[in-house]
Each structure stands twice: as C-alpha cells, then as structure tokens.
Amino acid sequence: GAVVSQHPSRVICKSGTSVKIECRSLDFQATTMFWYRQFPKKSLMLMATSNEGSKATYEQGVEKDKFLINHASLTLSTLTVTSAHPEDSSFYICSASGGGDYEQYFGPGTRLTVT
C-alpha cells in the first residue's frame, strides 16, 4: 500500500515554456502533498505544502507565481513550472501524507531539463 506515482518521469523542455508534473496517490487519500526539489548530490529542499482544496503554503524563497501548485482532489496534486529557465533544471519529487501521522510516501521523481 501507500503508492505514489509521478508523471512524467523525465521531461525536456525549451526555455520559456511551461511544464506540468502530476503526483498521484494510488491507494490512499492524500490530505497533504509536498513538493521537493533536489539538485545533484544535494538534499531534498521543501518547496511547498498543499492541502486538498486550499492554497499551497510555499517555503521562503520559492516563487509561488513561478511554481504553481494545484491540489484539486485527495489523490492528485500538480506542479507547473511556468516560463522555465535552465536554472530550473532539477529533480522534482512529490510526497503524500494520509494525515494520520507524519510519515510521507514519496513518488519516483521527475527529472526536468530545460534547454
């Protein structure tokens, strides 16, 4: 149980375009979903926390107009990187929590490359 999927697993896009990444909880209802980014050989950096049906809470330094997060249902959250630039190239990982405890279940990640 507690499986989280992400789509796509890899994406290459041109500078200036927007990219949407989906995160789904497959066998449980995720009251809270989290988005992280990770640079090579660096740790996970929390970008934002989203609760179903409400606006996401962004961490300090994360531009909410650039990284749009939608958590429209208890099984789906999306992250849209708008007007992507090469410096946005990174590994983006989502995780989900069922709300009963603090444990998070991670998706497999999305490798974004902006050319």
Place this chain on the structure above:
Amino acid sequence: GQNIDQPTEMTATEGAIVQINCTYQTSGFNGLFWYQQHAGEAPTFLSYNVLDGLEEKGRFSSFLSRSKGYSYLLLKELQMKDSASYLCADVNQAGTALIFGKGTTLSVSS
C-alpha cells in the same frame, strides 16, 4: 529553528557495521525519520523514532536521544546495495512537513 547536521560522506566495507549520526535542534519535537535514497531515485522510508531508545528492524536500527537532540542509524552486515544517501529528517515547527538534512553518502566497497 531547525538545524539538522549529519556527516557528508562515509565509507565502509562489505560485512562491516556503520553508524551514521544526526543531530538536530528543534523548538518542538515530533519525531525523527531516516530515509534511504539511491542516486536518481526517490527516498524510501527506513525508520521513525519518537521515543528515546533503539529500534531494530532487520539489519537496520535507529536510535534516538531527545535530551541530546541526537539520533543515529546503524547498518549491520553491510552489502554493496547499501551504497546510497541516508537522509535524516524531522518535522517542522508547524508539524506540517518534513525537513531533511543534507544527507550522508555511504559508499560500500568489497
């Protein structure tokens, strides 16, 4: 505030035992997590400690001392596949998200 500290890199040989330490400073404590992450993959859950003491789970054990703000992950009978990054994480002050340390990259050689 939160300040999680763990060594950057460690090396060990197959069959050995290795201990990865983690210190943290939090205003309010809601437990400490250990995750394993292989390169290019998502983290996988290893352990969660909220009470003092050692919790053993197969070859992996995790220890917590709340008074010292200290935890360690103990890996026994090391295997090559244990080469990975080990992330220590605690819950943020709001109790809403995990905050990760920088991770310890463990390299196991034969």
